[in-house]
Amino acid sequence: MFQVTPTPGLSAGLDQAALGAADASRRQFLHSAGRGLLATAVAGALPLAAHAADAAADATFTPPTGPLDIKLPPLEASTDPKASPFPNPDAPDQRVGFALVGLGHLTLGEILPAFGQCKHAKPVALVSGDADKMAKAAQQYGIKASSCYSYQTYDQLKNNPEVQVIYIVLPNSMHHEFTIRGAQAGKHILCEKPMADSAKQCEEMIAACNKAGKKLMIAYRIQYEPLNRAAMKLVRDKAYGTPKLIQMMNCQNEAHDQQWRHKKALAGGGSLPDVGLYCLNTTRFLLGEEPTEVSAQLYSTPGDDRFREIEENVSFTLRFPSGVISQCMCGYGSFNGKSYAVHAETGTIKMDPAFTYQGLKQELVHAPGGKQVVEQPSNPHKQQFALEMDHMAECVRGNKTPYTPGEEGLQDQRIMEAIYQSAKENRPVKLPAVSKLDAFRGTPPTEEMA
Structure with a gap:
């Protein structure tokens, strides 16, 4: 059995850190535990202290309510450029769930990786005609096998409560059909551009989403x-x-x-x-x-x-x-x-x-x-797909018209x-005259210029 032999002078510092771990910050803990220690001793002992800290924290921890807005004092002087604020994403169970339809270059190369920088959105389902590719992507991004669908079983998304938004990333001519079917399944739609092959198809997509009481956003990143x-x-x-x-x-x-x-x-x-x-x-x-x-x-x-x-x-x-x-x-x-x-x-x-x-x-x-x-x-250097998906998520939660609607x-x-x-x-x-500015746009996005 593997045993850790405390280094002389180590246990007192670790005990003190463990007892105060519920209130101590990471910096305070490392300061009290690491003073005068050999790196090899710390490497073996820190997991024990962390376990003790977790146990102490469990006894007193109460999950916060409201925005998870973590702030720390600045590291730079007031005369230096300010660092960007922390991302402060929502807790995973509070994010809006997206189903990705189509696993081509754009989805695999940009959209799925973008969820790592999202604050309000998360991937929860996939739709593809390639079962092997979809199984690999699902494993990579922690998506359940039961939340993987073919184009034939696409309509079953209506039975998946985790999915609130369907992101359609298919060849242009398929946008019309899958937007209408998605709206009929009771889901909000984020559709890649161009919206469709004709103005008539666009009008039908808008009508289908309005009839279903669902939002339609076009992905003009x-x-x-x-x-x-x-x-x-x-x-x-x-x-x-x-x-x-x-x-x-x-x-x-x-x-x-x-x-x-x-x-x-x-x-x-x-x-x-x-x-x-x-x-x-x-x-x-x-x-x-x-x-x-x-x-x-x-x-x-x-x-x-x-x-x-x-x-x-x-x-x-x-x-x-x-x-x-x-x-x-x-x-x-x-x-x-x-x-x-x-x-x-x-x-x-x-x-x-x-x-x-x-x-x-x-x-x-x-x-x-x-x-x-x-x-x-x-x-x-903001991830453009993360910005647009987070905007869609905010519109769904706040019942707002997306900035780039149908x-x-x-x-x-x-x-x-x-x-x-x-x-x-x-x-x-x-072309018909339109006098109003931003005549076809909805709620402006939250600014991400920080």
Whole structure:
């Protein structure tokens, strides 16, 4: 049997720490237990003291009620930059449960890992057509086997009380069906963009969620990301005078394979609804306005099998009531580029990269006093999917309309249909006038700029 032989002078310090453990902080405990001790002796004895501390704490511990807001005195002087506050997440049993539908690159690479940084959301169920892959993912993230479903048994989510929100991460053409089925199962819906393949489908998705009394949010992560929100505030506050021109670029070189994005029946379109949508939606988000006219051109490289069914490149121009012109370009066959620039009277707001999952950078170019200055605000490095899922969770718990509801997705779909029409007919297309700012948005998200 393994035994620990107390080191001379050790037991008194440990006994004192154990007796006072219920009230002692970690720092106090280590100070009293570790004074003058050899590291090897501490390594063997600390587990015993920790056990004694746990026993003492169990006798007096009362779970707190209300927000779990832990605070400590600052370590830095008042003249130094302040550290970020603690994450202070909810207790696991208080978080909103999400079911993830679809286990492709986005879910496995970004969304499931993002739950580690969520404060209010947790993964509790999976839906996939690949049972082996789903079993592995369930094991990785502690999801019960009984909470794993196929696309055929998807409707059984209605019998799982742990699931409050369904996050649909499927090919575009499947969003319509699985949103409606999810709402009919009595669950709130968070749906990836683009919302659907047509405005009619978007309207049906909104109607289904309204009929079921459930919330519908579209996953426009850029509208929740801190640097992009800071850019929006600079534009809205006219920090550099009136905005005049906007340039938007989102392109990438797609793999030469027959992935679902190359099939119109699954994708609904090519680069426009996938990457071009970022240019469209971000312009609308920055200005808060709705365009009154669009004009567009499409081009696909002849002989490239990737673009037999879908478009490769799209260039489109948006005109806004304030006079702002936004020139947007997207593509599927050129080197990765994801940036934008807002050119105002006395300065320019740049984001490059603007739409990636990590590593966003902002530049503010202006000339106070006649001398050009380039500022580069620091990136808070917030996990974008965690931000959007936490917002959805807060809306569910607080019974609020999400900031990017179904109506936001419907508006983008209507404009994209006008873009295709303009390219087909080779003429500008007028859009219905919308005078209200943020006409299709709901409750603003909790700010995460700390």
